Amino acid sequence: MSAAPIRVAxxxxxxxxxxxxxxxxRSQPDMELVGEAVDGAAAVDLVxxxxxxxxxxxxxxxxxxxxxxTRTVTDHPQNATRVIVLTTIQHDEAVVRAIRAGAAGxxxxxxxxxxxxxxxRTVHSGHSVIAPALTNELLRDYTTPEPGNQAALAELSGRERDVFGLAAKGLGNAEIAAELVLSEATVKSHVGAILGKLALKNRIQLVAFAYEHHLIS
Structure with a gap:
């Protein structure tokens, strides 16, 4: 039995x-267009x-x-819809604001x-996507670092801090698992705990958090 198509608006x-x-x-057999909107308010209604x-x-x-x-859609606790924001401007503070609002990429x-x-497909599978060539520049330009604020990680265990550091550098679960000699399931569990403790919605927000608190360079 084939998987249900990814429903996209x-x-x-x-x-x-x-x-x-x-x-x-419409050219993709694993995707289904389920609606269109021309402004944010209509988008919220559509979702x-x-x-x-x-x-x-x-x-x-x-x-x-x-x-x-995006914030309205992602803040709803019962809503599983994930948002990818689109922009015409590469160096755009609005992109970081959208990430903070809960966009998955x-x-x-x-x-x-x-x-x-x-x-x-990546976002639908539960991961995040950020244009790789722009990540460092966007975060450098539009976040406000706090010098070495390790206190921001006070609620994390030692192992969670290890996972946090690698995730903040952009490593995926498999790479973190290999680096720390853990199972991918354990890494996934740690990432979930980290996001919960730091009140973050996804891994992109984790990277932004790390830059803001000057935890990675």
Missing amino acids: VVDDQPLFSAGLTMIL REVAPDVVLMDIRMPVMDGITA FLTKDTTPDFLLAAI
Whole structure:
């Protein structure tokens, strides 16, 4: 029995770009386009109505911007929808604000269709996606470091601090497991505990947290 398709919604106020996204999504046998919206308020209503697995969310839109819409969607405790924000500007403070709002990832609008599709599948599987070439620059430019604030990790156990440090550097669960000689299941459990203790929604927020508190360079 084949797996259910990934249910995707598109939120963008530019008709041409939105049409391109929908065409790409409809070409994929493992994805289903379940709705479109042209502003953040309509996006929130759409999510409540059809509960997509993944939303591709533009940042700058009328009525309600994508950051506010992302926060509204991800703050709902019963909502499993994950959001990928889209932007035309690479060096954009709004991207970091969207990550803080709970987005599971961000892409620039000039990304390739293959990368977009891979990002949707990755986010749907429970991971996060951030344009790799932009990560360090965005966080350096738009976070405010606090010198060596180890107190920020006071609630973490020693092993959780080890996992935190490697996750903050961008290592995946398998890589962390190999580095610390742990099982992937144990690493996954530690990451979940870390996110809970630090009140973070995903691994992207973990990286931002590490930069903000000057825990990695």
